[in-house]
Structures are given as structure tokens and as C-alpha cells.
Amino acid sequence: MTDLAITVRDLHKTYARGGREVEAVRGISFHVRRGEIFGLLGPNGAGKTSTVEILEGYRRRDAGEVSVLGFDPETRDRAFRERVGIVLQSTAFYPRVTVREALEHFAAFYPHPRDPGDTIDLVGLADKADDRTKDLSGGQRRRLDLALALIGDPELVFLDEPTTGFDPAARRTAWEVIGRLRDLGKTVLLTTHYLEEAQALSDRVAIIKEGRLVAEGPPRELAPGPSAYRVSYERDGRRVEEETADPTELLHRLTSDAIARGEPLENLTVSRRSLEDVYLELTSEEGT
Amino acid sequence: MSTARLAWRQLRFQRMLFWREPSAAFFSLLLPLLFLFLVAAVFDLDEEGLEVLVPGIAAMGILAAVFTALAYHVTFLRDQGILKRVRGMPVSPVAYFGGLVGSAVANAVIQVGLVVVLGALVYDVGWPRDVLQLVLFTALGAGAFACLGVAFANVIPNFDAAPALVNAVFLPLIFISGVFYSADSLPRVLDAIAKALPLRHVVDGLSAAMVTGAPLGDNLGAVAVITAWGAAGALLAVRFFRWE
Numbered sequence: 001m002t003d004l005a006i007t008v009r010d011l012h013k014t015y016a017r018g019g020r021e022v023e024a025v026r027g028i029s030f031h032v033r034r035g036e037i038f039g040l041l042g043p044n045g046a047g048k049t050s051t052v053e054i055l056e057g058y059r060r061r062d063a064g065e066v067s068v069l070g071f072d073p074e075t076r077d078r079a080f081r082e083r084v085g086i087v088l089q090s091t092a093f094y095p096r097v098t099v100r101e102a103l104e105h106f107a108a109f110y111p112h113p114r115d116p117g118d119t120i121d122l123v124g125l126a127d128k129a130d131d132r133t134k135d136l137s138g139g140q141r142r143r144l145d146l147a148l149a150l151i152g153d154p155e156l157v158f159l160d161e162p163t164t165g166f167d168p169a170a171r172r173t174a175w176e177v178i179g180r181l182r183d184l185g186k187t188v189l190l191t192t193h194y195l196e197e198a199q200a201l202s203d204r205v206a207i208i209k210e211g212r213l214v215a216e217g218p219p220r221e222l223a224p225g226p227s228a229y230r231v232s233y234e235r236d237g238r239r240v241e242e243e244t245a246d247p248t249e250l251l252h253r254l255t256s257d258a259i260a261r262g263e264p265l266e267n268l269t270v271s272r273r274s275l276e277d278v279y280l281e282l283t284s285e286e287g288t
Numbered sequence: 289m290s291t292a293r294l295a296w297r298q299l300r301f302q303r304m305l306f307w308r309e310p311s312a313a314f315f316s317l318l319l320p321l322l323f324l325f326l327v328a329a330v331f332d333l334d335e336e337g338l339e340v341l342v343p344g345i346a347a348m349g350i351l352a353a354v355f356t357a358l359a360y361h362v363t364f365l366r367d368q369g370i371l372k373r374v375r376g377m378p379v380s381p382v383a384y385f386g387g388l389v390g391s392a393v394a395n396a397v398i399q400v401g402l403v404v405v406l407g408a409l410v411y412d413v414g415w416p417r418d419v420l421q422l423v424l425f426t427a428l429g430a431g432a433f434a435c436l437g438v439a440f441a442n443v444i445p446n447f448d449a450a451p452a453l454v455n456a457v458f459l460p461l462i463f464i465s466g467v468f469y470s471a472d473s474l475p476r477v478l479d480a481i482a483k484a485l486p487l488r489h490v491v492d493g494l495s496a497a498m499v500t501g502a503p504l505g506d507n508l509g510a511v512a513v514i515t516a517w518g519a520a521g522a523l524l525a526v527r528f529f530r531w532e
Contacts (some may be wrong), residue, residue: 054374054458056370057376058375058376058532078378078380081376081377081378082378084376086373086376088369088372088373088376090368090369090372092367092368092369092370093368093373094305094370094371096305096308096309097304097308098307101304105297105301106377108289108294108297109289109377109378109379110377110378148373152377152378245337
């Protein structure tokens with residue numbers, strides 16, 4: 001058995017919208033290892049959902065190779081659907097069904113389901129188990145979505161923008177719950193347009209923009225090579241910023257000059273360029 | 289789990305949903321009965337009139353319980369993303385829709401049963417003359433309307449549009465199909481249209497079963513028309529089905 005849960009090679013997808021052809025995915029390649037939480041990060045409309053819906057088996061690709069747990073999702077094999085769990089963007093559900101009833105009902109579709117009660121505990125809905133879904137808050141409903149995705153005890157879980165529209169507290173709680181999937185050994189493919197979400201949850205991140213992958217790697221290493229550090233200070237009342245791979249030499253020069261002139265080096269900061277810097281550069285209009 | 293057992297589970301789930309949705313329960317079960325009481329009372333129908341009205345209401349009840357209810361429900365499920373969710377799960381469409389349709393057909397059976405009992409006990413049209421024909425036309429009508437209801441959901445853009453579109457079919461259909469009065473008095477053009485559509489033939493079949501006792505041999509044309517509509521509905525339902 002390969003240690004790759006997902007491989008995507010040169011994926012293409014074009015939609016016809018209002019007579020125009022919209023190229024949503026333009027040659028994306030990446031892979032996800034088993035047991036890994038992989039974040040697909042990008043602004044709205046970048047092609048994240050198109051990509052994920054192809055991997056989930058909802059959409060057909062126009063070109064490229066896709067393998068998910070060894071299956072071609074396009075065939076919509078039943079064995080494939082038994083082994084993946086899907087959290088879609090929409091959270092609507094049968095309004096007059098309780099959390100427990102929903103999980104018990106959908107558990108019957110799977111050959112080896114998780115225990116509904118345990119699953120309710122796992123997502124932190126124990127005290128809402130007998131509430132109807134229409135009485136749940138947005139965050140609680142999203143946790144029900146996750147519980148429904150987990151009820152079949154899948155190897156791979158797709159999370160499409162799991163915390164969009166959440167307040168910060170609800171987002172933290174959701175992250176905690178998603179973090180538990182790692183302990184269960186699940187592979188997770190997460191899409192999000194929140195940078196901190198990708199950073200907090202993912203082992204590796206791919207940044208996607210206008211249907212193309214523009215960066216990929218562990219969040220810490222995404223800040224690319226020659227300008228990984230940013231040194232800034234003030235001189236004659238103006239802010240000066242320099243980027244460098246190795247700040248030692250630059251700092252030595254700056255501090256020596258300052259001592260020689262007998263002036264302080266005002267507001268000196270040295271920072272590693274964050275994923276946020278990389279993300280903003282890569283996804284801003286003039287970033288490419 | 290086998291397809292049949294999953295369909296049965298889904299059917300029981302749908303029954304639970306149905307009884308928790310008071311407005312749907314009202315529309316499907318009580319509205320046709322309300323029409324029965326009102327039309328009988330307002331027009332002060334005699335025996336002859338009641339013998340037309342009672343089987344007519346039974347047929348209308350099947351249409352409301354199956355065609356209308358499924359057109360609404362499938363549109364609702366699609367709008368809410370529940371169909372998409374189910375599609376990502378390892379359940380066959382046959383099992384899932386088997387449960388949905390089965391629940392609607394159960395309502396049609398309840399409906400016909402209520403009308404038969406009220407017809408015999410309150411309106412004095414007697415008990416059904418031909419139980420086999422009653423079962424046959426209830427099953428055939430419910431099956432055809434189920435296919436047509438799912439097919440019709442394919443053309444309803446969203447749930448907000450559903451009441452207007454469904455009633456645009458439902459109301460004219462019940463008025464030209466001889467539900468409230470004998471279809472013999474219809475203008476020729478309307479009569480021809482009604483005869484090309486399925487409800488009129490369900491009314492005729494139920495009328496034979498419940499009132500006149502005419503043999504099935506007289507109604508083979510009705511069987512053929514209802515079956516043809518059901519087959520066309522099934523094809524359209526599957527061919528143009530939209531999961532999202």
C-alpha cells in the first residue's frame with residue numbers, strides 16, 4: 001500500500017458560465033500523505049472547491065490524473081465512498097431531526113460505522129445530542145457536519161471551509177475538534193481562505209491562486225529562501241526595510257555604522273517573514 | 289446492508305420526518321378531506337353527486353400525497369444541499385429514493401383508506417365494489433405520480449418557486465379531471481386534454497372500484513395511459529435529475 005492518500009497530477013477543470021468559459025483549475029499537482037493534514041489555501045474563487053469536489057467525486061475533471069485512496073473518484077465507487085468523509089460548505093440539514101437521530105440514521109449506510117454516541121462526544125455535542133438541528137448554532141451545526149462525515153469511520157476526511165463565518169471563539173473550538181482527527185490517524189484535506197487556520201492545523205499547505213498552485217510546503221518553510229528575514233529600523237525619521245537570507249552580517253554592519261556615527265539604531269526589528277507575508281505576496285494582484 | 293433494507297430504513301426515517309412537519313402532514317392528508325366536506329356541503333350534493341365526488345377526492349388525495357409532496361420534498365432536499373450530502377455517502381439512489389417514494393405512497397394509501405371509510409360511513413356511497421381494482425389503481429396512480437413528482441422537481445429552480453409551479457399543475461388538473469363533478473359535462477377541448485393526462489384515468493379507475501363496480505376490462509385504456517405517464521415520468525426523473 002502506498003503512503004499517499006491523494007495524488008493529483010496536472011488537473012484541469014473548465015466551466016461554461018453564461019456563455020463564457022471559466023478555467024477554474026489550470027494544471028494543479030500535489031499529493032497528500034496518509035495521516036497528514038493538508039491545507040489548500042487561497043482566496044475565494046481560486047479553484048479550491050472545484051479541486052476538492054473533483055477529489056470527492058462530485059465533479060468530473062477535464063484533464064489530469066487523480067487518485068484518492070487508490071480510487072479514481074470519478075467512478076464514484078461505493079467502496080470509495082465508504083472510506084471518505086465529506087464536510088461540504090453548506091450546513092443545512094433536516095431541521096426537525098435530533099443530532100443523535102441523524103447520526104444513527106446515516107451510520108446504517110456504512111459497513112463499519114463509528115458509535116454515534118462516541119462521535120457526538122468527539123465533536124463536543126454531547127449536551128446537544130437530543131436537540132433538533134434547527135436549534136443548533138452555526139458552530140454546533142458545523143460540528144454536526146463533521147460528526148456526519150466521521151460516522152462511517154473514514155480514512156480520509158474532506159473539510160471544505162469548515163469555519164467560514166465563525167467568530168474567533170467558535171473557530172478555536174472547531175480547530176480543537178479538527179486537531180483530534182490527527183490523533184485518530186485520519187488523513188485530512190482542508191480548504192480554507194483563512195491563513196491562520198491553515199497554519200494552525202496543517203502539516204503542509206498549498207497556496208492556490210487563479211487555478212494554479214503557487215507555493216507548497218510545511219507552513220514554517222513556506223517563507224522562501226533568499227529573503228527569509230526582514231530587518232527594519234528608522235533612519236532620519238524614515239523606516240528602512242531590508243530582506244536577507246542571513247541577518248548576522250547585515251546586523252553587524254548596521255550596528256557598527258550606528259556606533260561609529262554615535263547614533264542609536266531606532267526601532268530595530270528582526271523578523272522571519274511569516275506565512276502571511278508569503279500568502280499576501282503570492283495572492284495579491286501584483287504578486288506574480 | 290442490502291438495498292432493500294436501506295430503503296426500508298430510509299422509509300422509516302421519512303415517516304418520522306413527515307409526522308414532524310405539521311404543514312406537510314396537513315397538506316397531504318387533511319386538505320383533500322377538507323375539499324370533500326366543503327364541496328359536499330356547499331353544493332349540497334345528492335347521491336349521484338357524491339358518487340362522483342368520493343372517488344374523485346381519493347384520486348386527488350393520491351395526487352397531493354405523491355406528486356405534490358415529492359415535488360416539494362425533492363426540491364427542498366436539493367435546495368438544502370441534503371441531496372448532495374447523501375450523494376457523497378455510500379447509499380444507492382435506488383435505496384434512498386425507494387424510501388422517499390415509499391413514504392409518499394404510504395400517505396396515498398392512508399389517504400385512499402380515509403376517503404373510503406368516510407365515503408361509506410358519512411356519505412353513504414357504500415364500501416368498494418372491487419377491492420382488487422382499488423388496490424391496482426391506487427398503486428398505479430401513486431407509482432406514476434411519484435415518477436412525475438420527482439421529474440417535475442427537476443424543472444423547479446428553487447424551493448421558493450415550488451408552490452407556484454406545483455399549483456400551476458395541480459389546480460387546473462383537478463378541475464378538468466372530474467374530481468368534483470362528472471367529467472361528462474366538460475367542453476370538448478378540455479375533455480380531450482383531461483383524457484390525455486393521467487389524473488382523469490385514476491378517477492375513472494377508482495370510480496369503477498369504489499362505486500360502479502365496472503370490470504377492469506372496461507378500464508384497460510386507463511391502465512395504459514397511467515402506465516405510459518409513469519414510464520415517461522421515470523425516464524425524465526432519472527435523465528434530468530439534479531443533485532444540486
